[in-house]
Amino acid sequence: MALTTRRRALTTLGAALAGAVALPAVPARAAAAHRGPHPLWNAHAHNDYEHPHPLFDALGHRFNSVEADIFLVGDQLLIGHDSSELDPTRTLESLYLDPLAARVRAEHGSVYRGWRRPLQLLIDIKTEGSSTYLELDRRLRRYPHLFSRCAHGRIHPGPVTAVVSGDRAARIPMAAQTERRAFYDGRLTDLGSTAPASFIPLISDNWTTNFTWTGEGTFPGAERQKLRGITAAAHAHGQLVRFWATPDAAGPARDALWTELLAAGVDYLNTDDLAGLEAFLDARPTA
Template sequence: MRRLLVLLLTAFAVAGLATPASAAAWVRPLAQAHAHNDYEHARPLHDALDQGFTSVEADIYLVGGQLLVAHDPEDVTPERTLEALYLEPLRERVLRNFGHVYPRRTPFQLLVDLKSGAEDTYAALSRVLASPRYSFLFTTYRDGWVREKAVEVVLSGNRPRAVLSAERHRLAFYDGRIAATDDLGPGSDARLTPLVSENWTKLFSWTGAGEFPPAERARLRNVVSVAHAAGQRVRFWATPDAAGPAREAVWTELVAAGVDHINTDDLSGLAAFLRDSGR
């Protein structure tokens, strides 16, 4: 009995020494939480995962054969590669969680914004994604079929649509534009364009102050309805993101409309809002 008690106490002590990363693995995933410019946080990817985010955004430049993460070209540094900040941590996480980013199977999006030349940057990205070290992570398109894996890579920014649509096998998908009739809804194909995005201010004048104009609310819900009917997800950028009633009002409308990815730089603020909303 004494030996059993010692073993139990030892087990509890070891469990209490869990690292922050392993503790974060048990956070409840938030299906609508998207980390805009995620790489600008103190701990890229990890801060978002600690809050339960299921989508993160990384801007990349092709520099000297390396895919470097930064918002502006003057900010690139050789150690901040896509592999170091995102692919390697995701690989470790998926291996630890038996094939998933979170212990509970949850879709996860890596939105890669191509900032340098579309075709050469995509070619370099394709080689990295297809490497034996990482290829098992990614949702795959092959000969008309999509096979879902732990991470779906979607390309924004300088997107080589013609190249993507011609490929019989690829590990990346296309972020369409809501204002483009070929991207949204029945004119597109979710096997190529699973996500449609747009600048909020391009479609809506409301920024959270006062009542949401009924015509704009109807437009928002129609966009989401058309996209969902075609198997696509919806995201807006440039929504109000300063803490306060206006931001909360816009977030409330986005949640009510069923927008799939809510854009923010305030990880803890959006996480608290979604959990308080029961999302």
């Protein structure tokens, strides 16, 4: 049931965010021959920039979603988890936008050669949301063929889909735009709202503030039902689901929790352990 519901969500988004980059049609056999390794659609690299090789480590483990925290410092968008660790050489462009543009050129129009679903770039705003988003918007527009965009409510897919998270004030200037190259990361409070999936394609929230289970023992029935209700409601509206702050220490508890998340139709598993999640997903049937 969960897998069917998730496929329905992807169908609702259709040729939109979880859909396909417009590439020339080729015979199925030829397309398969030119494909690279199968991406891990459910894999989200939390705090990706803290790995030795930001972006590239996640792509090497076939992740299809990466997260970058940004700070507006002057007119620069710097990458880091805390303002005390910012480095003027570590910009959004140098670590993510320029490498992604080069990768898409090298891979003939997609991040993973032959796979048409866009890579999700989750951009977590750590400074004041409105001003930071406006600067981000200016940067994204410098890459006209890289990012999915929304014009007058219609989505035009690109190789990369930028989703804006973090400071909630970013929503105001985003909602006022008739054309955007970014989308909004909603919260559970946005579930069932009138905001369309073309604006809020992703619902994310803190696991620990919504559930008590951390993978030890049996998943309480009421919590399992609550989780499946969340994913069903989101998918019915064409939205995908992610939780942060899920247990991330390797072991049976994490595996049990990840198993329940997938069974419930959660679309992205959040981790800092790239190899661990890759191994976990590779041991399961491909969705």
